[in-house]
Amino acid sequence: MHKVVKAPAKINLTLDVLRKRDDGYHDVEMVMTTVDLADRIHLTLLAEDEIRVEVNKGHVPANKNNLAYQAARLLKDRYPVKGGVSIYIDKHIPVSAGLAGGSTDAAAVLRGLNDMWSLGLSLEELADIGLEIGSDVPFCVFGGTAVARGRGEDLTFISSPPPCWVVLAKPPAGVSTKDIYQRLNLDQMNHPDTEAMIQAIETKNFKEICNNLENVMEPATFELAPEVKKIKQRLIQFGAEGTVMSGSGPTVFSLAKTESKAYRLYNGLKGFMDGVFVVRLLGHRHE
Numbered sequence: 028m029h030k031v032v033k034a035p036a037k038i039n040l041t042l043d044v045l046r047k048r049d050d051g052y053h054d055v056e057m058v059m060t061t062v063d064l065a066d067r068i069h070l071t072l073l074a075e076d077e078i079r080v081e082v083n084k085g086h087v088p089a090n091k092n093n094l095a096y097q098a099a100r101l102l103k104d105r106y107p108v109k110g111g112v113s114i115y116i117d118k119h120i121p122v123s124a125g126l127a128g129g130s131t132d133a134a135a136v137l138r139g140l141n142d143m144w145s146l147g148l149s150l151e152e153l154a155d156i157g158l159e160i161g162s163d164v165p166f167c168v169f170g171g172t173a174v175a176r177g178r179g180e181d182l183t184f185i186s187s188p189p190p191c192w193v194v195l196a197k198p199p200a201g202v203s204t205k206d207i208y209q210r211l212n213l214d215q216m217n218h219p220d221t222e223a224m225i226q227a228i229e230t231k232n233f234k235e236i237c238n239n240l241e242n243v244m245e246p247a248t249f250e251l252a253p254e255v256k257k258i259k260q261r262l263i264q265f266g267a268e269g270t271v272m273s274g275s276g277p278t279v280f281s282l283a284k285t286e287s288k289a290y291r292l293y294n295g296l297k298g299f300m301d302g303v304f305v306v307r308l309l310g311h312r313h314e
């Protein structure tokens with residue numbers, strides 16, 4: 028049996044870090060939503076009792092370090108499944124970008140194998156399993172638009188933002204999520220107004236969404252990778268209405284009400300860098 032599952036990327040419209048927890052993680056509060064930039068996960072059931080991973084991007088591990096592999100492993104270890112699976116990852120999401128590229132692949136494998144192996148698990152149960160792989164996986168299991176709290180597993184789903192365009196700019200810099208969390212100065216933060224963002228989304232007020240974009244990780248990532256700050260400044264100079272870094276970065280994105288406005292920003296940036304994409308903000312949950 029063969030199945031192709033879409034694994035969409037996420038962006039953080041707000042990202043707040045509240046406190047450090049005893050377990051070494053941080054309590055977060057962030058509004059996340061899915062965009063129409065996705066990996067395609069090809070799943071083929073095998074008679075052999077093994078998990079094979081292949082990726083069309085060289086610098087992504089094609090072994091047990093791949094989050095997609097870990098998702099299949101977790102299901103096989105927990106449920107009486109006969110045979111194995113071959114996973115081919117057709118990557119389109121930039122890697123280590125702050126877009127949950129690996130997390131969303133893992134979530135897609137959980138959803139796809141739940142189906143193919145007729146495990147009958149709910150999305151909530153898959154999200155609980157996903158949390159063992161990473162903090163962003165539970166949101167990626169559902170997709171849509173949600174306020175994520177706790178480590179990222181405590182999800183409150185809200186309406187989708189109004190349809191709009193997203194210009195994503197991913198510089199070559201690599202930043203480690205762990206590193207950025209560790210470098211945060213919890214006492215000196217410009218906390219986002221999460222409530223105002225939720226209101227803006229619920230009332231589909233594009234301008235207010237733009238005005239409330241905020242990510243407390245920006246200063247830490249800007250310090251490590253100054254080109255990220257330059258990209259944000261350029262997008263603002265080119266007239267972007269709302270611009271912010273996604274997750275721990277290094278991707279910066281701007282929202283645009285129209286496709287022509289999005290491509291004006293895109294063309295402006297293309298003169299300076301590769302790694303620029305125009306995608307649609309999806310914001311709705313998996314079917």
Ligand SMILES: C[C@@](CO)(OP(=O)(O)O)[C@H](O)COP(=O)(O)OP(=O)(O)OC[C@H]1O[C@@H](n2ccc(N)nc2=O)[C@H](O)[C@@H]1O
Nearest residue numbers: 051052053125126127161162163178204205208274275276
């Ligand atoms: C920053 C965010 C925002 O959406 O996304 P990305 O930048 O990765 O896209 C997430 O919190 C990243 O989630 P994820 O990338 O799954 O993190 P994990 O693999 O669970 O954890 C990697 C490391 O980040 C730190 N970490 C992660 C989540 C959290 N709530 N508190 C933390 O302190 C921990 O040091 C952990 O060891």
Ligand SMILES: Nc1ncnc2c1ncn2[C@@H]1O[C@H](COP(=O)(O)OP(=O)(O)O)[C@@H](O)[C@H]1O
Nearest residue numbers: 092093094122123124125126127128129130132
């Ligand atoms: N399926 C995958 N896709 C992308 N990166 C993966 C995958 N599996 C494991 N990784 C590893 O995870 C890290 C990047 O994860 P990713 O989710 O792309 O970052 P981010 O959460 O910042 O978007 C890299 O070290 C990469 O090698």
